[in-house]
Structure formats: structure tokens, C-alpha cells
Amino acid sequence: MNIVTTRRICQVFFFVLFIWFCTVTTLGGQMRQLRGWPVNWLIQLDPLVGLGTLLTTRTVYAGLLWGLATIVLTILLGRFFCGWLCPFGALHQFVGFLARRNRSTAVKINLNQYHPGQSVKYWILIFLLTMSALEVLADLIRLPGTHGLLFGILMLAALAWMIFKAARQTSAKPKKAGIMFLVVITVWLLLSAVLNGDQTSAASLQIGLLDPIALVYRSVNLVILPLVGRSFVSVSTLPRAYDGIFPIAAVFLSAILLNLSVPRFYCRFICPAGALFGILSRFAVWRVGKTKDECVACGLCEKNCEGACSPTSQIRINECVLCMNCLNDCRHHLLTYQIAASASGEMPGPDLSRRQFIASAVSGAAVVPMLRISGHLGKNWDPALVRPPGALPEKAFLSRCIKCGQCMRICPTNVIHPAGLQGGLEGLWSPVLNFRIGTSGCQFNCIACGNLCPTAAIRPITLDERLGRNRFADHGPIKIGTAFVDRGRCLAWAMDRPCIVCQENCPVSPKAIQTREVFNTIDTGSKLTVAKAETVYIEFQGTGPGMNQLATGDYFAVVQSSADHRPRRIVSNWERGLRVAEGLPFDPLPKPGSRIDIQVRLQQPHVDPNRCIGCGVCEHECPVPGERAIRVTADNESRDPEHALLLKR
Amino acid sequence: MDPDPNRDDVNRRQFLDRLAKAGICIAAAGAAGFWFYDSKGPLSSAPQPSNLTLKDFSIGLPRQKMSIIRGADRAATLGMALKSLGGIEKFVKKGDRVLLKVNAAFASPAMLSATTHPAIITEMTRLCFHAGAASVVVTDNPINDPAACFTLTGIADAARKAGARVVLPSDDLFCPITVKGAALIRNWPVLYKPFTDIDKVIGMAPLKDHHRSGASMTMKNWYGLLGGRRNIFHQDINGIITELAMMVKPSLVILDATTAMMTNGPTGGSLSDLKHTNTMIAGTDQVAADAFGISLLGRSLDKLPYIGKAQAAGIGTADYMKLNPVMGSI
Numbered sequence: 010m011n012i013v014t015t016r017r018i019c020q021v022f023f024f025v026l027f028i029w030f031c032t033v034t035t036l037g038g039q040m041r042q043l044r045g046w047p048v049n050w051l052i053q054l055d056p057l058v059g060l061g062t063l064l065t066t067r068t069v070y071a072g073l074l075w076g077l078a079t080i081v082l083t084i085l086l087g088r089f090f091c092g093w094l095c096p097f098g099a100l101h102q103f104v105g106f107l108a109r110r111n112r113s114t115a116v117k118i119n120l121n122q123y124h125p126g127q128s129v130k131y132w133i134l135i136f137l138l139t140m141s142a143l144e145v146l147a148d149l150i151r152l153p154g155t156h157g158l159l160f161g162i163l164m165l166a167a168l169a170w171m172i173f174k175a176a177r178q179t180s181a182k183p184k185k186a187g188i189m190f191l192v193v194i195t196v197w198l199l200l201s202a203v204l205n206g207d208q209t210s211a212a213s214l215q216i217g218l219l220d221p222i223a224l225v226y227r228s229v230n231l232v233i234l235p236l237v238g239r240s241f242v243s244v245s246t247l248p249r250a251y252d253g254i255f256p257i258a259a260v261f262l263s264a265i266l267l268n269l270s271v272p273r274f275y276c277r278f279i280c281p282a283g284a285l286f287g288i289l290s291r292f293a294v295w296r297v298g299k300t301k302d303e304c305v306a307c308g309l310c311e312k313n314c315e316g317a318c319s320p321t322s323q324i325r326i327n328e329c330v331l332c333m334n335c336l337n338d339c340r341h342h343l344l345t346y347q348i349a350a351s352a353s354g355e356m357p358g359p360d361l362s363r364r365q366f367i368a369s370a371v372s373g374a375a376v377v378p379m380l381r382i383s384g385h386l387g388k389n390w391d392p393a394l395v396r397p398p399g400a401l402p403e404k405a406f407l408s409r410c411i412k413c414g415q416c417m418r419i420c421p422t423n424v425i426h427p428a429g430l431q432g433g434l435e436g437l438w439s440p441v442l443n444f445r446i447g448t449s450g451c452q453f454n455c456i457a458c459g460n461l462c463p464t465a466a467i468r469p470i471t472l473d474e475r476l477g478r479n480r481f482a483d484h485g486p487i488k489i490g491t492a493f494v495d496r497g498r499c500l501a502w503a504m505d506r507p508c509i510v511c512q513e514n515c516p517v518s519p520k521a522i523q524t525r526e527v528f529n530t531i532d533t534g535s536k537l538t539v540a541k542a543e544t545v546y547i548e549f550q551g552t553g554p555g556m557n558q559l560a561t562g563d564y565f566a567v568v569q570s571s572a573d574h575r576p577r578r579i580v581s582n583w584e585r586g587l588r589v590a591e592g593l594p595f596d597p598l599p600k601p602g603s604r605i606d607i608q609v610r611l612q613q614p615h616v617d618p619n620r621c622i623g624c625g626v627c628e629h630e631c632p633v634p635g636e637r638a639i640r641v642t643a644d645n646e647s648r649d650p651e652h653a654l655l656l657k658r
Numbered sequence: 659m660d661p662d663p664n665r666d667d668v669n670r671r672q673f674l675d676r677l678a679k680a681g682i683c684i685a686a687a688g689a690a691g692f693w694f695y696d697s698k699g700p701l702s703s704a705p706q707p708s709n710l711t712l713k714d715f716s717i718g719l720p721r722q723k724m725s726i727i728r729g730a731d732r733a734a735t736l737g738m739a740l741k742s743l744g745g746i747e748k749f750v751k752k753g754d755r756v757l758l759k760v761n762a763a764f765a766s767p768a769m770l771s772a773t774t775h776p777a778i779i780t781e782m783t784r785l786c787f788h789a790g791a792a793s794v795v796v797t798d799n800p801i802n803d804p805a806a807c808f809t810l811t812g813i814a815d816a817a818r819k820a821g822a823r824v825v826l827p828s829d830d831l832f833c834p835i836t837v838k839g840a841a842l843i844r845n846w847p848v849l850y851k852p853f854t855d856i857d858k859v860i861g862m863a864p865l866k867d868h869h870r871s872g873a874s875m876t877m878k879n880w881y882g883l884l885g886g887r888r889n890i891f892h893q894d895i896n897g898i899i900t901e902l903a904m905m906v907k908p909s910l911v912i913l914d915a916t917t918a919m920m921t922n923g924p925t926g927g928s929l930s931d932l933k934h935t936n937t938m939i940a941g942t943d944q945v946a947a948d949a950f951g952i953s954l955l956g957r958s959l960d961k962l963p964y965i966g967k968a969q970a971a972g973i974g975t976a977d978y979m980k981l982n983p984v985m986g987s988i
Contacts, residue, residue, distance in 0.1 A: 037809065422803040448803035452765055453927070454810070500893065509870050510889045514801060516764070518927030524869065562896035562963030580966065592960040612869065630801065632889035 020099040027096035064141040065408035087293040092330035097221040105272030134284035139373030217411030228261035230414040287327035298351025310335035327358030385433040392642035399459035399470040409466035412438040416458035423447035450625035453516040490623030498638035511627035521620035524612035544594035548586040569604040708834040715859040724941035729988030733781040735938035742984035752790030765806040776816030783820035794822035832885040847885035865915040867923030872962035876911040896964040913939040945974030
């Protein structure tokens, strides 16, 4: 079979696999549900996720080890991931194909010329990786202080190497190298002495913003599937809603639509994973190239060149995405995939100057500490940032979350949403709970998000840990926040209306929302005085509330200045009188002329912060339609002792 | 003036042709404008009052019946309770399409008794098919996520295994309903569509504590048919439960008090909220069934005004002893 056909089949396979994985990411044991599908596999295969989290956490979490396989294959084969596997790349390729299918060969060749802007993706990669490597870098700077001996040995080794090279006279400018060496040592020692490094210099994983796999998972999970589900075939039990998806959709659509003017724009100019593969493929064992330098330079090999890697002249191996189109398009069969370098020469890549490298790295290192000047990781934390149960403390969370939206897709109640700026700019599109949307609050006995999260930004907790049972009985349940009653909006607190929907729905046992019974005297419009009374019956002198307005079972009559002023439940009323329940007759009978108060029995909700787990079912069910009268904030969340509310006893 | 050699002069024929086309376009635009002209603007949109009601599913016995069977095995007590009422055949005829309104309100496991126990759904479905039912539908509009509720409670699994169809409450199944003589359920969205081709309705409720209304039993179980922003009805809980009992005239109600939720209702959440009261109540009078249920919770009738209101509305009797309930035990 033709190599290009094989590549196309492979791309279609992985694209369909990707869509299938996204579709089945919904709780349940049926074939079309999560059951055991390895829905994170494509994320795990993406080595940028593995590398990024390795830099931020110095560990490779579970399935992310798959990234190593991709790295090994890339070192051997080149950027196969881009041309053969990446579902986002396949999408770009297809849209690009549609956009230029009727163009002339000359135009097509012109569209696939190398552009110096293609080095931007390397800047982006370095920018994002430095951001991730901040802590590692800080530790490296501190080396003279923390591991003096190691530092000394390293420096001596470097010195020995330089002397060796100078003696062999292989070094071009031994004097300059010596000065550089001294400068490096001085700067290093100086920096290690002045580097403070508090919380604000902690690493932040931001690769998810532009990593193609995270981006395409996020876009399909949060934009495409809900759109399809609402308009055509259902891909979840109920239509999904996601708050603030506009920028996510905008990024996705822009990336797709840019293919209309430049094929594979995203892959060539933006993609940080592509850049990583470009760097890794520098020493690729097999590579595309010409067998003989007998080329007539017709340029046909660039007609469908996806990577814009100039196979006609000196091929840029680090830009080649192994689409293999040139192998087909060359009429002289000069191009092939081989071990030898191209006969017309190769351009060593990537096209990145030292200055560009340093500029990207320095800005990457500066941007996170700069963002954190706002203090949003410290005392200025936003209580609206309610994270899913099992989410790590914010700093650790931000060093793992890749904003892929898997937790938002799997959440059975649709309560997890992409954050706006609640967590600061660096928390953009990370999971946050929005209790107004969805079918319920955060389900009491559900641990789906943490068990799906590909990077353990949300830990894979057990039900026992979540609910504080058995082994975790001492810890108590995991709290993601606390509900607060807004006494100015609550029906029972502010408006003399019985309600307690919040109490009813609190899933904790004993309930975290308890009620206290009060009897409030209501304004009946006019004073009610007794004209005539019997044991369960009173007739007024004037007129009172209309027919059966007090007969809901929540209203009570109280005789003022009577020895027995217990409230008596009203069972029926009319304008001139009322009747109370048989169980508690008036004794003594109210005297004519005595005043009657009408009281409403209210159960006013109180939250016990010790029991409240912040699940937000109360906020979801609260009948106050606009801003709810009971709302959950992240106060007292378990994941951060700094957010504790209560005195520990 | 020099004539432009590149310019083709428009001749008369072309001019008239163009004029005719322009005329048609102007006429079309004018006609469209006239057609869609609206001098008044939008009127205030009062919804069309709905005359839709649920039909009467009661089997029209000369007098109401009730049975109270003691025992811990749900399937056995349910079977005996029905037998003592004259057998399931009395309620479900050959070819009947039966709807079981279960309580699937919360996404919690069956052992916490916050929802209708799967065992009685299995048994009831089996009995219905045994009596020749053509189909059995199980439905509810739960409070928590519907899919999670039906799955975690074991209701979906039990129903499907027994051959019943589970209907999840999607938006298109709700229609505005007006209950005759009601003040609250007027043009209110109700889970109506599943009832359209049904012959018999059986309400199956667990016995639970309920802080706002006193107890959640067979009448309160119909709350799960309401859609929309139904939580506002908690402002008049006794009124809404009474009207729900007016809205649904079931063929049969089952109150499962094998395990009663004594405290922390209606969610429960802990085994310590439960008590084995080992009783199965079956009957045609929801008020009587509930009135008996309260005694198992150890509460007095005057704490639950809705029982009295429902009786006053003529739905049934709170004095269940009047029905000469069949008592038995296993």
C-alpha cells in the first residue's frame, strides 16, 4: 500500500479514536460509556504533558509514562506524532486540504514555503517550559548554598575540561572561555546568595493553553460535544452546559480557520508540542530526503508539503511532519525515507538564535512570579474558586492541571466548569464548580473527576476518603467549601415565608443545615380583635385576611395578654374569623375585645460549618431564582489549611 | 464628449428588461414589508391556560381497600399485601400498560432507603407481567442528577432486568397541567408524556422523615412528577401535597415501610437514620396509607396538616381503620 494512504488511514483511525474517547467519557458501564475505555491515552502519549509535569512536580504520573514511548519513537523516526497521530493535526490537514483543493499547483507550492515565523513555536515552547521549570531552575541556582560540594565538583570538572581543551588547542578562544567561566561562577554565586524564592516563584504549568492535545480535548469536550448534543444526537444523558466557553471556542475556531489562508498554520507556527518534536527529531535515525542530487527543482515535492520543510532544497528535518506527500509527488522518485542525509543537504534546526532562546526563557521565568504579585495564591485568594473534591492545594494544583476538560466532561452532574479569572490568569480554564448550572451540586458519593484526571491535579481519591469513612474516619469527609446563608435573601429569614429546601436536600447525615423554629408575627393589614370565641373558633370585630389565606398549615393564632399564648395552628379562615386545629383548643376562651396575633411558623436554616462539605446541592436547589440565598464558597476547604474556618478541637 | 469605446450602450430592450426586474424587486420588498407590518409590537405574553389534566387511573372499586403486612422480606410482604387486596389481577388487566411512579429522588444506594427499594420494583414488575400487562414503565423526576439517581439507587437495573422500561425525565416529556380546583398547579410543567398511553398507575413510595412537611410518603411521592422550578412550592408544602394528591388518581399505592427513615430525611445518608419497621402497606386510598405511615414514624396527625387538607378535599380518609385494612404478617 502507498505510504500516503497508510498515513491517511492512520490519521483517520486516531481521529475517530479521539472522538470516540471524548464521546464515551460519560459515567456508566455500557459500551458507549466510560466503562474501561482508556480515554486519556492520547493525552498520555503527548510527551509535552509528561515533560511539563515532570518539570513542575519532578514525577511522571502513572499513564504519562506513555510519553516516553512517543519520545523514543520521535528520536528514531522524526515527527510521526504530528503527521500520523495528532487528531488536531489531522483536523488542520483536512481543513487545509479543503481550502486549497482547487488552487493551482504554483499557489500550493507557494503556500508551503518555509516561513521564518515558524520558529515562533520554539519560543512558545521555551516560554512555557521555563515557566514549568521555575522551581527546578531555582534549585539549580541555589546549588552552591545547598550542595556546595556538588557545585565545587561541577565547577572543577568544567575547569578541567577547559584546560584539557586549551591544551589540545581545540578551543578557539581559550581566554574568552576562561572569562565566561568566571562570569558564570560569579553570577551563579551572586544569584544563589540573593535568591529568596517564596510561593510566588513556584512553577506553573501552562502548557495546556496551547498544547494541541489538551486544546483539542478541551474544545471537543466543552464546545463541540455540547453543541452536537443540543442540536443533533445526544452524547450525554442530558444536554451539557459550560460556563464561559467563548474564549475556548474562539481559540479553537481561529486555529481551524487559519488553515484557510495557511495550511497547518497552528502546527507550523504555534504548536509547542510540535516544537518539542522538532527538537527531538534533530537526530532522527530515519528521515525524509533525496537519494540523489539530480533534482530539476520543479518544486512539486512542496505542492502538498504539510510541514513547509523545504524538501526541494535543504530539508528542515525539525519541520518535517512525515506526511510523506513529497515521496508521492516527486516525479523522479528522488525523495524517500532513509537513514542517509538528503543528497541536497539538510538544514540543522531548529531555527532559533541564542538571543531568542534567552528572551523566551527569561520572559517565561518572569511571568509567573509577576502574575503572582497579585497575591491570589496567598491572602488574596478568591473564595469563588471552589475546586472539585480531591483537588490538590492551589499551588500544587496549578503545577499539574493542563486544562484538558476531562473532569468537566465526566462530571455526572455537569457542575465542573472552566474557570474564568477566579484563579488568576494562570488558572484560566482550570476546573471550578458552578452550582447554578448542572443537574445537581457536586454529587455526594462520586469520585469520577479525580479518577479520570490525567495529571492528578485532582487526586484519584476513594469513596472512603471522600466521605471520611473507615480508614479515613479520623480525617472526616473532604470539604470543598462551605455554604453560607444570605439572610437578606432567604425566604425564611427575610421574607416570613416557610421554605427550607436547602435543609431538605443537604445530603450529609446528620444534616449540615439545621433549622431553628421561630414564630414571627405577620402584618395582616388591620388589627384583629375578638368579637366572639369558642374552643377552636374565633370571630373578628373587623375584617382579617381573605378566605383561607392563613390555611396553609404554617400560620398560627396567638391570643395576646392571655395566660395561654401558645400558638394554635389555623386550619381555615375567612374574612370575619378563623378556626384552629382541634388538638389544642383555647383555654381559657379569648375574651371579646382581646387582640389576636397571626404568626407564621418558620424553620430558619443554619449551616454547621463542621458538617458542611460544600457540595452545593443547597445552592443548586435554592428557590431564590437570581443570586441564591445560600451559596458555597471555598472557605474551610480541606485542601488548604490556610483556608480553615474553624478552631480544631 | 467622446463616446467611450469600451462602454456598451444600454439599448432600449435591455433598459426595459432591467426596469422590469427592478420593479419586481421593489414590489417584492414592498409586499414583504406590508406582510410583516406590525403596528402594535409584542403584547405581554400570558401563557395560554392549559386544560391538560392527568386522567383518572383509579380502578373504581365500590369502596377503598388497604392491607398492612408485617415482615422483613419486601417481595414476600408486597406479594401478600396484593393478594389480600384480591390479587394483582384486580388492578392490572391483560394488555394494560402500567406506569410505576417510584421515588428515585436522590443518588444514593438502596440500602440508605432514601429511594424506592429495587426489590419491590422487581417484584411489582414481575407481578404486573404475570397479570398480563403489556408494558411496564418506571419513571420519576429526581432531585439529583436523573441518570445518576436511577443508576445508583439500583432502580434502573432492577426495572430493566424485570423487563420494565425506565423513562428519564427529559425536557420534552413535560407539559403544562392545570389541576381542577387547584390554586398552585395551574399551567405548571408536569412529567406528562409518559402517562399519555398508560392504563394503570402505581405509586411506590418509601416511608421517610421530611422536615418541612412532617413525612414523605405516597402523596408526597407525586412531587417527583413536577417539573420547572418546583422548589418554590415549599412555601406552601401542605397545599402542594394536597393538590398533587388531587392531580394523580392512582390505581394503587404502595408504602414501603420495611425500613423507615426516622431522622435526617428525606436524604438520610446514614444507616443510623433508619429503623426496621418491617411493614408493607398497599391500598387504593393514599390518604389512609399515609395516615397509617405516620404512626410508624411515631408522629401524630396534627403535625401533618396536609393529611387533614387532603381528607377535606375528598381524596381519602385519614381514619384508615374505617377501611377495615387487612392485617397480616409473614
